[in-house]
Amino acid sequence: MQVKIEPSWSSVLEAEFEKDYFKSLTDFVRSEYQQHTCYPPGKLIFNAFNATPFDQVKVVIIGQDPYHGPGQAEGLCFSVPPGIAIPPSLVNIYKELQSDIGFTPPNHGNLKHWSDQGVLLLNATLTVRAHQAGSHQNKGWEQFTDAVIQKLNEKQEGLVFLLWGGYAKKKGRKINRDKHLVLETGHPSPLSVNRGYWFGNKHFSKTNDYLETRGTAPINW
Numbered sequence: 001m002q003v004k005i006e007p008s009w010s011s012v013l014e015a016e017f018e019k020d021y022f023k024s025l026t027d028f029v030r031s032e033y034q035q036h037t038c039y040p041p042g043k044l045i046f047n048a049f050n051a052t053p054f055d056q057v058k059v060v061i062i063g064q065d066p067y068h069g070p071g072q073a074e075g076l077c078f079s080v081p082p083g084i085a086i087p088p089s090l091v092n093i094y095k096e097l098q099s100d101i102g103f104t105p106p107n108h109g110n111l112k113h114w115s116d117q118g119v120l121l122l123n124a125t126l127t128v129r130a131h132q133a134g135s136h137q138n139k140g141w142e143q144f145t146d147a148v149i150q151k152l153n154e155k156q157e158g159l160v161f162l163l164w165g166g167y168a169k170k171k172g173r174k175i176n177r178d179k180h181l182v183l184e185t186g187h188p189s190p191l192s193v194n195r196g197y198w199f200g201n202k203h204f205s206k207t208n209d210y211l212e213t214r215g216t217a218p219i220n221w
Contacts, residue, residue: 005046008054012155016147025140029127037130039066040073045126047075051115057152058118058216059160059207062168065137068128076121078188079111092188092198097221100202117219122148124171150174158214160207164188164198181210 005013016022029045032038040047063077067087072080078090086094086109097103115121124145129135149172152159159180163172165187175182183206186197193199208218 004043004050006050006053009046009049012054012151013147016144021140021143025144028139029136032127032129032136038136039068039128039130040075044073044075048077048115048121048123051076051112052118052120054151054155056118057120057156057159058211059114059162059219060120060122060149060152061162061164062149062171063121063123064165064167065125065133066123066128068131068133068135070130073128074110075123075126076111076115077123078109079114079121080109082108082110084109088190089188092190092193096188096199096201097204099199100204101208101221103204103221114219114221117217119219120152124167146171153180156180158211158216160210162203162207165192181207183207 029038033042061077066073066075067080071084072087074081078087078093080087080090090109090111094103094105098105111119111121122145125134125137125141126145127136127141149161153175157179161172161175161180161182163169163182163184168187169184172182172184183201183203185201185203186192186195188198204219204221211218
């Protein structure tokens, strides 16, 4: 796995790429992609970083695993390419956007326009074997994405971290709440929604209110 990543991220993460765990991770991922069908396509593994340069990040959304069905994963958490059925969690994200800010849901699940505006759509694990959720967990990706979050936490100021569900909350527990806005709620999956843990969180309007108070352009969700 050759790391082709946007230059500002390359500079910030240079030391991570040289660590033993990342070299082991690279060997594992290369082997998996050679022997099995894995997602996302190799060229999209670092898509979240290439779509949203380090110095342009305004908002961070933390997912867990890439989608593991054909054609779904594109390296952006919760996002799928145009023409792919909108996943249930994203349907619920769209519903909350609709009630929160009057958003009109599109007929697709592609969130690239969020990335282009500074929303880092970061999965904790960046690869997965087809039809096997969690198959690439605990191989080093989590350590890498922890480092990503820590770099943003340390070097930036005034970011919004959206932590949806227990996994994301745990992932973001070291974020400095004095420097950044951290919003937490349940996961948008149907299971969490049915327990009453998602709708009404107003994270999208709260994000924009915070950005605007800092003189930063809001996100056009």
